[in-house]
Amino acid sequence: MVRQRLQPVRVAVGVDRPIVYGAAVDPTDLNTAQHFLEQNRTSPIRLETMFNQADPGEGRNDLQAVRSKGIRFLINTQTSSHLVPTLDLYDDAQVLAINVSATSTKLSNRDDYLLRIIPDLAQEQRAIASRINQMEGSRLLVMRDTRNHHYTEPALEEFLKALQAQRSWQITVKAFRADRFDPREEQGVVNQLYDVLYILGGDFLPTMGNLAQQFHLANPSAPILLTPWAHSPAVLANAGEARRQILIASPYPDRRSNAAVDSFLNNHQQRFGYLPYAMGLGTRQAIELLDQAFRQGLRTPAAVKRHLLQNQPHQTSLGAIRFTASGDVEGTYHFHRP
Amino acid sequence: MRRPISFWRYCLSQDLMALAVALGVLSSASWLAARELNRRYLNLHRADAERVQFHLHEHIGDAMDQFHSLRDLPPEERSQAANLVTQDFSDLYRLDQQMKILHIYKSKPGSRVFQGFSFSASPVARFIRDQSRHREARKPGSLDPSPVIRAAEDEIASIYLVLKDNNRSSLLLGRLNLSFVQNFLRRFAAISGSPLLLVSNDGLVMLSSHPDLPIASIDLNRARSPHFPGLLEVGNERWLPLAGQQYELGGAFVTLVPARPMEQQRQVMAMAALAVSLLLVAIFILKNRTLHANLFNPVSTFAEQLRQVESGEATGTGHNTSQQRSLAQAADRFLEINLIQERFTAMVAAIQLREKELRQSLRASLAAAAVGHEIKQPLSTIRLLCQQATRSAPAGGLRPLLSQLDSESSRVARTVESMRMLLSNVKSNQEPLDLTNAASHAITFTHHQRRSIGVVFEAEGLHGRPLDASPLPVVGDPVQLQIAIANLLRNGAEAVAAMAPERRLLRLRLKRQPPSADHPHGLAGLEVADSGPGLPGLDETEGLTHAGRDLGRQPLRTTKAGGSGLGLFVVRTTVEQHGGWLQASRSADLGGAAVSLWLPLRPPHEA
Numbered sequence: 001m002v003r004q005r006l007q008p009v010r011v012a013v014g015v016d017r018p019i020v021y022g023a024a025v026d027p028t029d030l031n032t033a034q035h036f037l038e039q040n041r042t043s044p045i046r047l048e049t050m051f052n053q054a055d056p057g058e059g060r061n062d063l064q065a066v067r068s069k070g071i072r073f074l075i076n077t078q079t080s081s082h083l084v085p086t087l088d089l090y091d092d093a094q095v096l097a098i099n100v101s102a103t104s105t106k107l108s109n110r111d112d113y114l115l116r117i118i119p120d121l122a123q124e125q126r127a128i129a130s131r132i133n134q135m136e137g138s139r140l141l142v143m144r145d146t147r148n149h150h151y152t153e154p155a156l157e158e159f160l161k162a163l164q165a166q167r168s169w170q171i172t173v174k175a176f177r178a179d180r181f182d183p184r185e186e187q188g189v190v191n192q193l194y195d196v197l198y199i200l201g202g203d204f205l206p207t208m209g210n211l212a213q214q215f216h217l218a219n220p221s222a223p224i225l226l227t228p229w230a231h232s233p234a235v236l237a238n239a240g241e242a243r244r245q246i247l248i249a250s251p252y253p254d255r256r257s258n259a260a261v262d263s264f265l266n267n268h269q270q271r272f273g274y275l276p277y278a279m280g281l282g283t284r285q286a287i288e289l290l291d292q293a294f295r296q297g298l299r300t301p302a303a304v305k306r307h308l309l310q311n312q313p314h315q316t317s318l319g320a321i322r323f324t325a326s327g328d329v330e331g332t333y334h335f336h337r338p
Numbered sequence: 339m340r341r342p343i344s345f346w347r348y349c350l351s352q353d354l355m356a357l358a359v360a361l362g363v364l365s366s367a368s369w370l371a372a373r374e375l376n377r378r379y380l381n382l383h384r385a386d387a388e389r390v391q392f393h394l395h396e397h398i399g400d401a402m403d404q405f406h407s408l409r410d411l412p413p414e415e416r417s418q419a420a421n422l423v424t425q426d427f428s429d430l431y432r433l434d435q436q437m438k439i440l441h442i443y444k445s446k447p448g449s450r451v452f453q454g455f456s457f458s459a460s461p462v463a464r465f466i467r468d469q470s471r472h473r474e475a476r477k478p479g480s481l482d483p484s485p486v487i488r489a490a491e492d493e494i495a496s497i498y499l500v501l502k503d504n505n506r507s508s509l510l511l512g513r514l515n516l517s518f519v520q521n522f523l524r525r526f527a528a529i530s531g532s533p534l535l536l537v538s539n540d541g542l543v544m545l546s547s548h549p550d551l552p553i554a555s556i557d558l559n560r561a562r563s564p565h566f567p568g569l570l571e572v573g574n575e576r577w578l579p580l581a582g583q584q585y586e587l588g589g590a591f592v593t594l595v596p597a598r599p600m601e602q603q604r605q606v607m608a609m610a611a612l613a614v615s616l617l618l619v620a621i622f623i624l625k626n627r628t629l630h631a632n633l634f635n636p637v638s639t640f641a642e643q644l645r646q647v648e649s650g651e652a653t654g655t656g657h658n659t660s661q662q663r664s665l666a667q668a669a670d671r672f673l674e675i676n677l678i679q680e681r682f683t684a685m686v687a688a689i690q691l692r693e694k695e696l697r698q699s700l701r702a703s704l705a706a707a708a709v710g711h712e713i714k715q716p717l718s719t720i721r722l723l724c725q726q727a728t729r730s731a732p733a734g735g736l737r738p739l740l741s742q743l744d745s746e747s748s749r750v751a752r753t754v755e756s757m758r759m760l761l762s763n764v765k766s767n768q769e770p771l772d773l774t775n776a777a778s779h780a781i782t783f784t785h786h787q788r789r790s791i792g793v794v795f796e797a798e799g800l801h802g803r804p805l806d807a808s809p810l811p812v813v814g815d816p817v818q819l820q821i822a823i824a825n826l827l828r829n830g831a832e833a834v835a836a837m838a839p840e841r842r843l844l845r846l847r848l849k850r851q852p853p854s855a856d857h858p859h860g861l862a863g864l865e866v867a868d869s870g871p872g873l874p875g876l877d878e879t880e881g882l883t884h885a886g887r888d889l890g891r892q893p894l895r896t897t898k899a900g901g902s903g904l905g906l907f908v909v910r911t912t913v914e915q916h917g918g919w920l921q922a923s924r925s926a927d928l929g930g931a932a933v934s935l936w937l938p939l940r941p942p943h944e945a
Contacts, residue, residue, distance in 0.1 A: 015554055027542070027554030049572075051552045183452045206493060209459075210450045217454045238490045240438075240456030272555070273540035 009294050012050040012066045013283065014077030014101075026204070026234070028268075028276035029077050029100075032283045035271055036291070044294045045287065050074060054179075056081035056148070060089070067095055072301050075286045076114070077279065079203055080104035080121075081150035083114075090114040096301035098289065100282030101229075104150050105158075108328050113301050115308060115327035117282055117289075118228075118251055121155045127333035128198065128225060128249050129162035132169075135223055137195020140169045143186075143211060145178040148202025155227075156200055181207035183214050191218040198225045204277050209238025216242030223247055225335075231278035236338045247335045252281045252318070254336045260318050281318055288316040346634035350626060357622050361615050368611035372604045379600060380580055386530045387582035387591040394519060394591075398483050398497065401426040405499050405512050408443075413503075420444040427499075428515035429491055432508050437463050440508060446515060449491040457511075461487045466500050466509065486538045486589040489513060495536055495544030516545060523547035533594040537561075537581070544589065556581070556592050569597055576601075636668040636675055640682065696767070697817060714751060721747040770940055773810035773819070773862045774799070774848055780823035781846065787828060791835045792842055799848030810848060810862035811940040814916045822912040826866040826933055829906065833870030833930060843869040843928050850939070859939045861918075867925035867932035909935065 013033045016026065033047055050066045052059070059082030066074060067089070074097040076083070083102040090097060090112040097114050099107070103121040107114060132140065142159075144152045156173065163169060174189045178201055183190075190211070197215045201208045212224045216239075226235070226248045236243055255262040264284060268276045292314065293304040305327070308314065313322040323329055404424040411419055413432075420430055420443040429451075430443040437457040445451075457463050465484040489496040497514040516536065523534045527547035536545035541555045553572055560568045561581035570577045576597040581590040639662060669679040724744040731737045781797060788795050827846065834842040849863035910920045918937035925932035 015552060030554060049552070181450055182448065183450060187452075206488070206490070207450055210455070210490065213455055214452065234488065237460040238450075240458050240460070241436075243459045274542060 007299070008044050008046040009073060009290075009299060010048050010069075010071045011045045011073045011075065011287070011290055012048040012069075012071045013075045013287075014050045014052050016052045016054070016077065026232070026277060027272075028280040029075065029283045031272050032268065032276060032280040033075065033287050035268060036284060036287045038271075040291065043291050045291055050076070052078050052082060056085075056150070059083060060086045063089055063095075072096065073290055073304070074098070075100065075283055075290070077101045077283070079148045079151060080107070081148045081202070083107065084150045087112070087114070093300065093302040093305075096305055098286040100286055101279050102151070103155075105154055106150070109324075109326045111326055113305060115305065115323060117285055117321055117329050119329055119331045119333075121151060122158050123330065124228065124249060124251070124333060125155050125158035126162040128227070129159050130166070131247070131249070131335055132163060132196055132198060132225060133166045135196050137222070138168075138170050139194045140171045140196045140198065141189065141192075141194040141215070142171060142173045142198045142200055143190075144173060144175050144200040145202045145205075145208075146175045147177055147179055147205075151202045152200050159198075159200070176211070178203070178205040178207050178211075181205075181210060183210065186211065186214060190215045194219050194222055196223055196225065199227070199230065201227055201230050203229050204232035204235060204279075206232070206234040206238045209235045209240075209242075212242040212246060213238065213240045216240070216245060221245070225249065228278060231336070233275045233277065239338075243338055246338055248338065250278055250334050250336055251331045252278055253334050264318060285316040285318050285321060289314055289321065344634075345637070346630060349629065349634075353622055353626060357618060360618055364611050364614055364618075368607045372607040375603050375607075376600045379603070380578065380595060383530070383532055383593045383595045384580045384582065386526070386532065387534065387580060387593040390523065390526055390534060390591045391582045393522065397426065397518075398514065401512070401514055402483075402499065405501060405510070408512075409501050409504060409510055413441075416443050424512065426514060427512040428496075429513040431511045432503060433457070433466075433511050434508055437466060437509075446491060451491050455490070457490065460490055461485070462490070462498050462511070465498060466511075469500055483514075486516070486536060486544050488538075488542075488544065489515070491515075495519075495538070520545050520547075530593070532596065533577075535579075535592040535594065536589060537592050538589045551594075553594075558590060558592075561590070561592055570594070632668045632671060633675075636665040639665040640678065643682070643686075693817065697821075717747055717751050721751065767815045767817070768813055769816070770811060770813055771816045771819070773812050773864060773937065776814075776816055776819040777823055777846060777848060777864060779816075779820050780827060783820070783824050784827040784831065788831050788844065791831050792839055793831050793834060793844045794842060796843075796845045797847075798845065810850060811942075812862050812916070812937045813940050814937065818912045819916070822909045822935065823864060823866075825906070825909050826864075826935070829933075830866045830868035830870070830931070833868045837869060841869050845925075845928060849934070851936070857938050859941050861936045862939050863934055863936050865932055865934040867928045868930040869925075869928040870930035872924050872929070873922050873931045873933075906933070909933075913937065 011033075013030050015030050030047070030049060033045075037043055037045060037047065048066070048069070048071055050062060050071075052062055056079065059078055062078070062082070063074075063086050072095050074095060076097040076099040078086075078099070078101065080102040083099065084104055084106050087107070087110070089095070093113055095113060099114060099116045100118055102116070103118055103124055105120050105122055107116060108120045108122075140163075142156065144156055146152065160171070163171075172189065172192075172194070174186070176186060191214075194215075197212070197219070199208050199211060208226065208230050212226075215222070215224065220241075222245065224242060224246045226246060228248070228250050231248045231250055236246070239246060252258075253261055255265055261281065264281060265275060268280065289308060290304070293307050296307065298304045298307055309323050309325065309327060313320040321329060401424075404426055407423050408416055408420065408430065411423070416430075420427075424430060424444065427444060428446040429449060431439045431451075432441040432443070434440050439451060439453050439455045439457075442453055457466075462484065465487070469482065484498040484500075486495050486497060488494075491513065492515070495516045497516060499512045499514070501510045502508075503510050519536060523536070523545060524547045527534045533546065533548040533551055535543050535547070535553065535556065537556045537558060538544050539558070541558055543553050543555060546553070551572060553570065556570070556579045557568065558581055561579040568579075570579050577594040578597050578600070580593045580595055582592075665675075665679065669676040721744055724740050724747060728737055728740040728744065731740060777797075781795075823846075827844070830844045834844060845865075845867045847865045847867070849865060851857070851861040851863060853860045906920070913920055913935045916937050918935060921934045921936065923932045923934075924930070
């Protein structure tokens with residue numbers, strides 16, 4: 001059989017630059033994309049890298065750097081704080097991005113060239129609030145990471161609104177910077193007695209594990225809820241015995257109940273030697289969507305966007321995806337115990 | 339049976355094979371050379387990674403000694419002594435069996451762990467469990483460093499050491515913050531010019547001499563490959579990651595070797611190979627063009643001319659001019675070809691001279707025979723009249739004179755008969771030939787005459803023409819037969835010259851008769867028919883109803899003004915010498931004379 005040789009298309013995948021000097025960069029997204037191409041040798045995709053600086057103020061420069069190379073398709077892994085200031089760059093059909101990591105509602109309902117395959121924070125926070133409302137107790141500590149404030153500020157707002165709509169809580173909200181976490185600074189709040197801790201973290205910094213552990217010392221039986229962005233082996237590694245009390249919200253099903261997710265995580269660990277963070281699932285779905293579009297001969301952002309919004313739903317190895325008219329998705333939330 | 343090919347093609351194919359082999363050897367050699375150069379270049383850089391590894395190993399050795407010293411101190415003195423005794427450690431803890439920090443002897447400022455912090459979920463816990471599991475297998479007092487771990491204290495790459503405390507119920511855990519390695523990496527990389535990375539076992543980059551270089555992970559399996567690891571593209575640069583041998587660190591130092599020098603090496607080798615290849619191809623083309631022009635083309639020309647000589651065609655005409663020019667050029671240049679050329683020219687000239695002599699001899703013989711024939715007829719009449727006059731003349735008087743006249747006439751007749759006998763023995767070069775070829779040549783020779791008269795000519799049975807195109811093999815002299823056929827064609831053309839232009843038709847037809855009792859191999863026939871007035875004595879009815887009259891028993895008379903009647907006689911004589919005969923009739927469709935000559939076909943087994 002003669003295989004059709006497809007014209008290659010450059011697709012940039014986001015890689016986060018080190019947040020802490022000398023610390024490792026997690027290559028989950030890039031490795032996920034590489035793994036897909038290793039499994040699909042005939043894919044027309046040619047991988048490029050989009051480096052995300054740690055400073056959200058650099059998000060615009062990061063995107064401009066990719067555009068200047070003539071790359072027209074992105075799998076964007078920027079946080080909301082990186083992404084919101086760059087939204088005007090997606091108004092025209094210069095570049096089409098599928099974001100897997102930014103849930104700000106400022107990105108919702110926009111007819112632009114930024115698509116998302118993760119539900120926005122309103123859905124996420126409502127689900128978390130609903131779950132907390134099912135828990136016992138009345139004292140709730142919310143630790144909000146201010147580094148990714150474009151996400152955590154509206155998320156907190158949505159969360160409190162949803163939470164208080166159903167039940168009355170004694171809520172303590174404390175802001176902290178996950179990248180500059182100092183247990184001595186937090187001990188005054190964290191060492192008090194609470195029934196539930198909600199760490200509203202905006203990315204996968206491992207210090208959320210340290211914070212959970214610090215809380216756990218004073219409140220050994222209190223459940224600890226984490227956002228989807230904490231769904232990272234590095235966070236859990238620092239959680240110590242608090243790990244038993246942790247519940248992580250996730251738009252993806254638990255690997256113990258979903259064979260496709262389990263297979264993806266196992267294959268990744270087998271290939272690269274480490275367990276990826278959960279966002280890698282979205283990256284895998286995004287690259288599959290682009291691959292399917294390119295295999296149909298579509299080569300422009302406008303054509304690919306039209307295809308993604310019109311021919312629904314799209315099947316991926318990790319489940320089906322259905323976009324809204326504005327290129328967002330809606331989904332249900334799962335709560336995993338690590 | 340192997341199909342023959344030309345010498346030129348054979349030499350060309352041999353040369354092409356040699357060229358292909360040479361190019362293959364050349365490209366393989368250049369590839370191997372480039373590979374060897376690259377390997378040496380890589381080994382130099384791999385040694386850099388191993389030097390750094392060795393440096394760290396020494397450092398860890400010192401740290402182990404310090405760690406043992408701390409354990410030997412009483413617990414209450416450890417906190418005070420920690421900063422003095424264990425300078426290489428950034429953090430020192432006492433842990434309980436659940437890996438929870440019981441006491442902090444030493445802590446780096448800004449550490450994110452605290453008393454009560456548990457390492458139970460971290461890679462440190464796995465390391466401690468592994469240590470316990472393999473404790474029996476190790477020498478007493480020895481300890482192994484942990485793999486490179488991203489520390490819970492500050493996320494910086496670290497190595498942990500663990501020892502059972504003296505009271506046996508707790509553990510001593512020390513952390514070597516590898517930030518000092520970072521500085522070392524930076525200095526070393528500045529000297530070597532290649533970035534150095536510390537990579538954990540799972541491929542994650544833990545430390546980098548170039549923090550601005552955004553490399554998140556390295557495939558250690560490839561980086562440890564003894565030959566050529568995969569390329570790593572970062573920004574506009576391409577690197578080859580080279581890992582040192584695996585160490586007790588559990589990770590590896592990786593040197594990023596710029597790929598550009600290696601690529602340049604390969605490009606230079608490839609360019610050199612390409613240049614030599616082009617040179618070889620150029621030599622190949624030049625050599626073969628020269629050989630073709632100076633040897634193969636002249637040889638081919640010789641072969642063609644030999645063929646022409648064999649077939650009786652004229653040489654040195656038409657499309658062979660360019661070949662002959664190249665032959666002449668080659669003959670000017672090479673002694674051997676010059677000799678061949680001279681001999682060949684001399685041979686052709688000799689053949690042509692002999693052919694000319696034969697033609698002249700034949701023509702003279704035939705002319706003499708014709709004259710003799712024409713003399714014999716009236717001479718017979720003269721003798722008859724003389725004999726009648728002698729019988730009726732009185733004795734004496736004229737009788738002796740008449741008797742003498744008769745006697746002299748008789749002598750002349752005998753002389754003429756002797757000439758006829760001589761003519762019938764004219765030498766001819768009997769050889770196997772194709773009557774169609776002789777006819778073709780005769781047509782060619784008489785073409786000019788037909789054109790000047792304006793004759794519409796048709797030939798049937800010749801090669802490439804209608805009717806039977808198969809050969810008519812006979813034995814005979816090609817020159818004599820050609821002349822005979824040419825005579826028939828000339829007669830026909832002259833016969834129609836007086837006709838109206840649209841009635842000047844002439845046709846040559848080749849025929850074949852099947853074997854019979856008289857002619858066991860069959861007969862080859864050639865008929866020349868015209869639209870002229872026809873031969874005298876052949877009325878229309880006879881011409882149309884019979885196959886024709888045998889001209890061998892007929893006196894030959896001309897029907898043309900100024901004609902001698904010798905043409906047909908020459909034809910008849912020639913045909914008879916070849917064992918055949920002539921027939922004449924009136925052509926049913928053209929209306930004029932139809933003269934046919936018949937010759938016995940050559941037996942198939944004769945060459």
